Amino acid sequence: xxQLVESxxxxxxxxRSLKLSCAASGFTFSNYDMAWVRQAPTKxxxxxxxxxxxxxxxxxxxxxxxxxxxxxxxxxxxxxxxxDSLRSExxxxxxxxxxxxxxYWYFDFWGPGTMVTVSS
Amino acid sequence: DIQMxxxxxxxxxxxxxxxxxxxxxxxxxxxxxxxxxxxxGKSPQLxxxxxxxxxxxxxxxxxxxxxxxxxxxxxxxxxxxxxxxxFCQQNYDSPYTFGAGTKLELK
Numbered sequence: 001x002x003q004l005v006e007s008x009x010x011x012x013x014x015x016r017s018l019k020l021s022c023a024a025s026g027f028t029f030s031n032y033d034m035a036w037v038r039q040a041p042t043k044x045x046x047x048x049x050x051x052x053x054x055x056x057x058x059x060x061x062x063x064x065x066x067x068x069x070x071x072x073x074x075x076x077x078x079x080x081x082x083x084d085s086l087r088s089e090x091x092x093x094x095x096x097x098x099x100x101x102x103x104y105w106y107f108d109f110w111g112p113g114t115m116v117t118v119s120s
Numbered sequence: 121d122i123q124m125x126x127x128x129x130x131x132x133x134x135x136x137x138x139x140x141x142x143x144x145x146x147x148x149x150x151x152x153x154x155x156x157x158x159x160x161g162k163s164p165q166l167x168x169x170x171x172x173x174x175x176x177x178x179x180x181x182x183x184x185x186x187x188x189x190x191x192x193x194x195x196x197x198x199x200x201x202x203x204x205x206x207f208c209q210q211n212y213d214s215p216y217t218f219g220a221g222t223k224l225e226l227k
Contacts, residue, residue, distance in 0.1 A: 044219070050216075095163055105214075107154075107156075110164055
């Protein structure tokens with residue numbers, strides 16, 4: 001059974017950093033492109049960042065470029081999101097998601113999410 | 121960025137009814153369109169990809185259609201478990217944008 005479990009969320013002050021993790025199981029993690037998608041409270045979904053199978057290619061939305069870093073450790077079947085210089089508008093539930101097909105960024109499995117609150 | 125305009129924003133329908141949700145892209149996305157269902161407090165689940173391909177395990181009462189800029193999700197014979205929010209998403213070009221969602225309720 002495919003499982004994605006996020007961790008690392010919490011309350012953080014503006015300007016500080018937080019690192020999210022996503023532990024994957026039930027599939028060959030190294031064979032799949034992966035992504036982070038977020039959802040602000042009572043709002044819609046917003047793609048944040050994506051990474052290729054080997055980690056060599058990464059993609060970001062403009063509002064997080066230069067502040068967030070997506071990475072992966074295939075040996076540990078874990079996806080990461082390093083978030084620096086956090087802003088109040090980054091407050092959201094962050095989902096780890098698996099790409100449904102190589103290089104096609106629709107998402108066939110999602111984790112339950114981890115909440116990030118940026119507030120003083 | 122490609123804008124995804126979803127309609128209606130909310131919808132009320134009776135059990136057994138057929139409902140349709142629309143999604144309009146601001147430019148041609150060449151059928152790179154997915155539909156998701158999100159139940160309260162849960163993560164989204166993929167229903168449809170490539171505009172009309174049913175994801176594994178999704179009931180056949182769900183179907184997708186469309187091309188170019190116009191796409192739709194149809195639910196035949198509405199069931200109580202279909203009460204959810206539905207989102208469309210284009211995966212043609214970065215940033216991969218979602219519609220604002222359609223909240224489906226029972227009448």
